Amino acid sequence: MSRLLKIAAALLATTAASAQADVDFSGQVRPVWVDRQAATLGPLAEGARLAPELIALPASSGAIESELRGRWQMLNAAVAMRQERPESDAWHSDAAVNELYASGDALGWQFSAGRKIVAWDVGYGFRPNDVVQQETRRTLLTSTQQGRALVQAEHFDAHTAWSLVWVNPQRAADNEASTALGADEQALAARAYRHVGAADWHGFARWGQHTRSSLGAAVSWVANDSLEVHASARWAEGADVLAFDAAAQGLVGSSPYRVVTQSNRQQALLGATWTAEHKLSLMGELWYDGTAASNAEWDAWSARNRQLVQTWVPGGPDALRRGVAGNLGWQVQAFGGQSQRRSNLFVRATWDHEGWQPSLDMLYMPADRGRVVTAALGWQGDRVRVDAGARVNAGPGESVAARLPVKRTLFAAATWAF
Amino acid sequence: MTAIRHIVLLAILLTGITARAQGTADLLKAADRYRMSATNMQVDTQISTFNTDGSPDKERRYTVFAQANHQSLVLMQSPAEKGQKVLMLADDFWLLMPNSQRPLRITPMQKLLGDASTGDIATMSWAEDYSAQLVGDESCGDVPCIHLSLTAARKGVTYARIELWIGKARHEPLRADLYVQSDKLAKQARFVMDKPAAPTAVVEMVLQDQLSNHKETRVRYLARKERTVPEAWLNPMFLARNPSLD
Secondary structure, three states: OHHHHHHHHHHHHHHHHHOOOOEEEEEEEEEEEEEEEEOOOOHHHHHHHHOOOOOOOOOOEEEEEEEEEEEEOOEEEEEEEEEEEEOOOOOEEEEEEEEEEEEEEEOOEEEEEEEEOOOOOOOOOOOOOOOOOOOOOOOOOOOOOOOEEEEEEEEEOOOEEEEEEEEOHHHOOOHHHHHOOHHHOOEEEEEEEEEEOOEEEEEEEEEEOOOEEEEEEEEEEEOOOOEEEEEEEEEEEEEEEEEEOOOOOOOOOOOOEEEEEEEEEEEEEEEEEEEOOOOEEEEEEEEEEOOOOOHHHHHHHHHHHHHHHHHOOOOOOHHHHHHHHHHHHHHHHHHHOOOOOOEEEEEEEEEOEOOEEEEEEEEEEOOOOEEEEEEEEEEEOOOEEEEEEEEEEEOOOOOOHHHOOEEEEEEEEEEEEO | OHHHHHHHHHHHHHHHHHHHHHHHHHHHHHHHOOOOOOOOEEEEEEEEEEOOOOOEEEEEEEEEEEEOOOEEEEEEOOOOOOOOEEEEEOOEEEEEOOOOOOOEEEOHHHHOOOOOOHHHHHOOOOOOOEEEEEEEEEEEOOEEEEEEEEEEOOOOOOOOEEEEEEEOOOOOEEEEEEEOOOOOEEEEEEEEEOOOOOOOOEEEEEEEEOOOOOOEEEEEEEEEEEOOOOHHHHOHHHHOOOOOOO
């Protein structure tokens, strides 16, 4: 809380100073209500049925999210605050400095240092070549990500751009860096960009402290007045994933999920957006994520869920009941990756009419016919934007989507920009 | 002898056509000067939208860097859109959102999305983008005017065809009918000059939607100054850095 107060004081000071200094700032305040209906299938639901005092199901919540962005001379900052009250619980607050960096130029190069958001890839639902940091994709509401600590050098001319980034330089002498997951490790990343007529071409290279090398390429091409086509592919020598420890059998006393570095992983995406004269847009994306769990790994996960449930016999000892519930709770960690399934199809339709923006999208996972369907309606006024919608995770009982912790989410938000 | 006569006639005809084309091009350039007094400019613009009953709907502020060779950068300045940018390099377009550090490559059709067509704000010259045909002399209210029919000379323009009426004496733009690709009448424009008796600049363009909502949009030019922006400002990856563009 004291951290929150310090940041709030800093914001007030910034706002006051802006009256006198040449400060450019903007921001937004957003009350949000999210109603979550927990799934009745899956390991979390099973665990909560066994030990509701131990396993908490996802709760509905109300929150007030604030964001302030500012620029003063060479300094840029973006600060976010969130006050949330889960149902049947007390308010709690959190604050974060999403960006705080200095930038300048010398010898024809632009330099930045500090905490900064860097996003490079071209896709919507999946971005394998965001190799500096991975954004959470397909969020219900737009949100600013938290940047990475980095040092960046960039060069631009009319049609090309070169970017060199040293990510997490503070980890150079950090012995714990080898256990940092994915983009948290120290890394060097480079991006080359060239605009050639109707196409934007990108090349990427990254060298991570323990994930080693990776190479990628992406293109976004405007085929005609209405159609844009994009593609992205990446090969990685190593990729960090949270995987089940095969040595863990039966009931275990701590989470059996470990960060492991998988070797020789591929990721690829192909997508297109078509926009009609009457402002209807249709998007389709197909992607393969070689870092997601394989079909065999999901089969093993399902088998362990069944085995854990069968371990408990009604009337058994209380310690066993709590142990089984806890082990079922840890099974939820399998959902932590960017993609649940390796092969994914995403379709999205949006319409822009008189400030109203209805949208409907679906993520479909052919391996188990699971799907995540989202319908939303936005309205943009002069200073206020209102969003509301629903997301349903569905599919056959054995599909991953049907066993995610939340079955249905309703949301409503009003954003006031200043 | 007959062949020579034919060649001479053809030469006279071609010379006439070329002179006429040159004449209409000069008319367009003259009309353009009322909005773009220099090749490279910074223009601060205010867009006000009104409902069909005349009540105010929305107001937006934009800064436009209109540069040579069909290059424009539009900065959204209103709170609801602050930080958004649209970059137009001839037929290539990018949208930059404040919460994203990557430029979105957009199609000409996507450029039309949003409250105001970015093309209405950023396009300030017809001579570079359209070829014109003289339709004839007409009367625009009390003012004698020239009717020109403009056809897009490149694919990235917002309107495929424009029927334009300019003053006969000073060639200031008076009104225009704007047609989209499907040849539907999208908007009708009326130009408000600074000094009606001796106009030097367009201060406002009033657009009447004819395609969907029939709302009125007033594009008011608040300030204009000659300005050439650095080359890097027209690189979408540079803009993704969210640089200061003052």
